[in-house]
Amino acid sequence: MEVIRSTSREPMSSATAPAGTGRTITSSIPARLDRLPWSRWHWTIVIGLGTVWILDGLEVTVVGNISARLSEPGSGLPITSGQVTGIAAALYVAGACVGALFWGRMTDRFGRKKLFMITLAVYLAATALTAVSFSTWWFFALRFLTGFGIGGEYAAINSAIDELIPSFYRGRVDLIINGSFWIGAVGGSLLSIVALNTDLFAKDVGWRLTFALGVVLGLVILVVRRHVPESPRWLLIHGREREAEEIVSAIERKIEAEKGEPLPEPENEITIQQRKSIGFGEIARTVFATYRKRSVLGFSLFIGQAFLYNAITFGFGAILTKFFDIPSGNTGYYFAVIAIGNFFGPLLLGKLFDTVGRRVMISSTYLLSGALLFGTAWLFDRGSLTATTLTACWCAVLFFASAGASSAYLTVSEIFPMETRAMCIAFFYAIGTAAGGITGPLVFADLTASGVVGDTVLAFQIGAGLMCAAGIVAAFLAVNAERRSLEDIAKPLSALDRPR
Structure with missing residues (x-):
């Protein structure tokens, strides 16, 4: 295999070299990772990193479904259903936004x-600690801290996954992993039926037992995750090319042994000026100047999906109980x-996001889900729906919306340079989710809980x-990133052939 090498180029002059830069390195590591066939090793990555979304789905769904029970006398908490779906939900999302920004910065600086x-x-x-809540303020505080942790997961996990998965499979894998949130949601719904x-x-x-079960599952994931390596792309840029080489070589040996044949030679390489960190000023210029249109795209995708999901999910239980007299213990079904x-x-x-392409699939899933929700609103206003048919309509809406929402995370992860990846994921997640995820629950909780058809x-x-x-x-701004290397979609800031 080709060994990473230092180039004979002279170091940049102090007038052009970014602060904190190191040696100049030429490497084929990104190309070596992208040309790998799918293997058991990649499944390890998916299980170790992607399964945490199942926990997030379990967490959010359980809280939504137990809101009615928490507000009943004898629950152990003096709290109303509106406080659970409104204030507690908003605090969870606020914690996720703050956590995403804090941990996102740490992820780009200290590693995935x-x-x-x-x-x-x-x-x-x-x-x-949520499982042992003894007062309303404790429950609220722990919802914020739980969100604080999960916000960091979004930044660290999405950046690590995209940097480890071959470009040929990146779209479908990223979407399915982000979509696995809903496996947890199914589990949370069924678990709440038993718990209630x-x-x-x-x-x-x-x-309380529902939260305790989430902890048990999380500990299992933590054990599996110990075997997931650091991103070789991150190591390469941060002056740890020997570690990057060892990791990639070990992966290649495993896959060659599994497939029983040598891997093809990588097609290209990249030359970079290693650097330890990126300042906020350079990150801001990258996001708001160099990639201004991509930033508009990221904001739009996150805000759109956040408001659609808040319009449906945060008032889900209240709509079924108030308009269709479904018992609170049965909403989980x-x-x-x-x-x-x-x-x-x-x-x-x-798979279509990797074959048909990003632009067509992202725009169509967003537009279709929005149009179907408009249709659902019209039918609901006419009184034409039952609990069953309303649920069927929501299924159709969310079939497309889920793919679109997952593609939002994929998009902001792959269209910005390597050095800013986790921070960009965190930034767009925080801004978009704050707009839809904090404002959304506060607005939609009142609308859906009012019992007035027009409000819903x-x-x-x-x-x-x-x-x-x-x-x-x-439709106008999406980037055609399908089957392209991350370095081709957005040159690393440390790349020597990057326009300056």
């Missing part, structure tokens, strides 16, 4: 692996159905309108 271990530990500790059954558990015990529809979207459509219709229309607007933006 350190941070995806730390953020999972924070998430697990906060979830465990007072024949099995007391009112103040069942909901309905949510399990729409969660399955959510997961099948990325699962069945994911308005909630649907807001989510649908913003989703369609994002789809139109994507």
Whole structure:
């Protein structure tokens, strides 16, 4: 295999070299990772990193489904359903936004692996402490801290996955991993049915056990994650090329032994000026000047999907109980159905993002889901829906919306330079989610809890309108990133052949 080498180029002059730069290195490591066939090693990455989304889905769904039980006398908490779906939900998202920004910066600076271990530990500790909540303020504080941990996961995990998965499979793998949130949502829905059954558990015990189970599953993931390596791309840029070489060579040996044949030679290499860190000024110039149109795209995608999901999911239980007289203990069955529809979207459509292409698939999934939600709002306003048919409509909407929402994370992860990847994921997630995920629960909780048909219709229309607007933006600005290397889509800031 080709060994990483230092070039004979002279170091940049102090007038042009960024602060903190090191040696000039020419490497084929990115190309070597991208030309790998799919293997058992890649499944290890998917399981070790991607399965945390299942925990997030479990967490969010459980809280939504137990909101009615928490507000009942004897639950152990003096809290209302509106506080759970409004204030607690907003605090969870606020924590996720703050956590994404804090941990995202740390991820770009100190590496993917350190941070995806730390953020999972924070998430697990906060979830465990939520299970022993004894007062409203404690529950609120722990919802914020749980979100703080999961926000860091989004930045660290998405950047690590995209840097380890071959370019030929990156789109579908990223979508399916982000879509696995809904496997957790199915589990959370079914778990809440059992936990809310007072024949099995007391009112103040069942909901606590749901959080405890999440901790157990998270500990299993933490053990598996220990075997996931640091991103060789990150190591290369940060002056640790020997470690990067050892990791990639070990991966290649495993895959050659599995396939029983030598791997093809990499097609290209890249020359970079190694550097330890990137300042906020350079990150800001990169995002808002060099890649201004891509930034508009990222904002649009995140805000659109955040509002659509908040329009449906945060008021889900309240809509079923208030308009269709579904008992609070049975709403989990309905949510399990729409969660399955959510997961099948990325699962069945994911490959098309690598074949048909990003622009067509991102714009069409956003526009279709928005149009279908407008149709659902119209039928709901006419009184034409039952709990079953409304759930069927939501399934159709979210089949496309889930693929679109997952593609938002894929998009901001791959269209910005390597050195800013985690921070960009964090930034767009925080801004978009703050707009839709903090404002959304506060607005939609009142609309869907009012019991007025027109208010719920308005909630649907807001989510649908913003989703369609994002789809139109994507039709014009989406980047054709399918099957292209990350370095081709956006040159690293440390690349010597990058325009300056």
